[in-house]
Amino acid sequence: MRVIKPEFPVKELIQDNQGTYAIFGPKRYRKNLEEMSEDFSHPITGEKISFRPATTSESIRIASDGFGEDGEFDAKKDIHDSRWNQTGYIVRTPEGVFTNTQELDEKTLMNMLNKAEKVNGIYLINDTIAFAPYESFKINIHDGEAGVELFTQGGLARALEHTKEKTAENLGKIASHYKRAGVNVCFFDDVKEPDLRVLGLGSSENSKGMIVGDSWKESFGGYAFGVLENYEEGK
Numbered sequence: 001m002r003v004i005k006p007e008f009p010v011k012e013l014i015q016d017n018q019g020t021y022a023i024f025g026p027k028r029y030r031k032n033l034e035e036m037s038e039d040f041s042h043p044i045t046g047e048k049i050s051f052r053p054a055t056t057s058e059s060i061r062i063a064s065d066g067f068g069e070d071g072e073f074d075a076k077k078d079i080h081d082s083r084w085n086q087t088g089y090i091v092r093t094p095e096g097v098f099t100n101t102q103e104l105d106e107k108t109l110m111n112m113l114n115k116a117e118k119v120n121g122i123y124l125i126n127d128t129i130a131f132a133p134y135e136s137f138k139i140n141i142h143d144g145e146a147g148v149e150l151f152t153q154g155g156l157a158r159a160l161e162h163t164k165e166k167t168a169e170n171l172g173k174i175a176s177h178y179k180r181a182g183v184n185v186c187f188f189d190d191v192k193e194p195d196l197r198v199l200g201l202g203s204s205e206n207s208k209g210m211i212v213g214d215s216w217k218e219s220f221g222g223y224a225f226g227v228l229e230n231y232e233e234g235k
Contacts, residue, residue, distance in 0.1 A: 006041035008048060013228065014073055016065050019058075022051060023079075025223035029086045029198045032224040051226030055100050055128045056199060057162040057170075059087040059225050063201070064170040068177040076177060076203075080210075084200035084222030087160065090214065092188070092195045096133040097214075098125075099159050104194045119164045122155045132159035139188045141209075147182035148175040151212070156185065160199065174201070174210065181209030188214050 014021045022040075024032040036051050054062065063075035063085055070077060079085045091098040093109060103109055113131060116123035123131040136155025142148065151157055152175055157168035175183055200213045200222060 006046045008039045008041045010043050010046075011040035011049065011051075012043055014062070016062070018061070020228040021054065021062055022226045022228065023223050024051075024226055025086070026083045026221045028221060029224060032086065032222075036224065036226040050229055052229050053088065054225040054227050055162070056088040056090070056160045057128075058227060059085065060161055060168075060170045060174070060201075062225050064173040067174050076174075079223045080174075080201060080203045084202045084213070084220055086222045086224040087199045087201055090160075090197050090199045092191045092197055092214065094191060094193070096131055096136070097156060097159065099130045099132075099162070099199075100128040102196055104196060106194050109194060120155075120158065120166055122159045124162065124164065128162065130159035130162050132156045137185070139185050141182060141184045141186075143182040145179040145182075148172070148179045148210075151175060151183040151185065156212070178203070178208065178210040183210045183212060185212045186214075 011022050014023070024036050027035070033053055036053060040049050041047065042049050063079065066074055068074065068076040075085060088100055089102055091101055091103060091109065093106065098109060112125045112129065113123050116125040116131065121133070121136040125131060132155035137157070138150060138154060142150045152168045152172040153166060157171045158165070161168040161171055163169070197214050200220075202211045202213065203209070
């Protein structure tokens with residue numbers, strides 16, 4: 001293989017059977033996205049590579065792979081136990097939660113639902129955007145193993161994972177590590193108009209439970225996943 005001298009900062013990569021990724025942070029989400037938009041060099045070939053922000057479902061799937069197994073990359077150890085996993089943007093409305101959009105016009109948001117597919121209480125609008133009405137999920141602490149099951153079967157979890165199934169499988173893998181303490185869906189204050197937020201996943205030092213938090217327009221310092229694009233393997 002021809003090795004090219006790096007022209008840009010070298011970025012370490014994570015690879016699984018569905019793609020190649022990198023971790024950005026720990027900074028506020030907007031700053032992580034700014035860094036993600038820059039050019040980098042492949043750590044082996046030195047060629048220019050670029051990234052796009054992971055969707056919420058991609059962020060959750062990447063984190064769930066090897067979660068809590070103390071491998072070379074373990075999102076529980078490397079992210080959740082000390083920082084926030086910034087899964088992506090959501091928009092809160094008085095009626096519910098839209099995922100993977102920054103649209104704030106309420107009429108436009110509601111029009112999205114007209115052509116959406118309603119599945120098990122949530123709306124799948126396109127390949128990435130979903131909508132979970134508040135009545136489809138519970139807020140506050142979900143205690144113990146039963147709480148984990150309640151959360152992963154709720155509309156918020158399934159919308160974030162963008163699944164037609166009755167359970168959010170990858171969030172279930174993550175939440176299963178907190179089945180004694182449960183899940184805390186918190187900071188979902190009332191809104192009177194569409195409001196752009198960052199959905200964060202993390203752990204609590206006090207309860208050791210899983211936290212699903214929505215309280216920040218930029219979020220506290222944390223990590224975000226970028227998906228590798230514009231690169232041909234073996235080029």
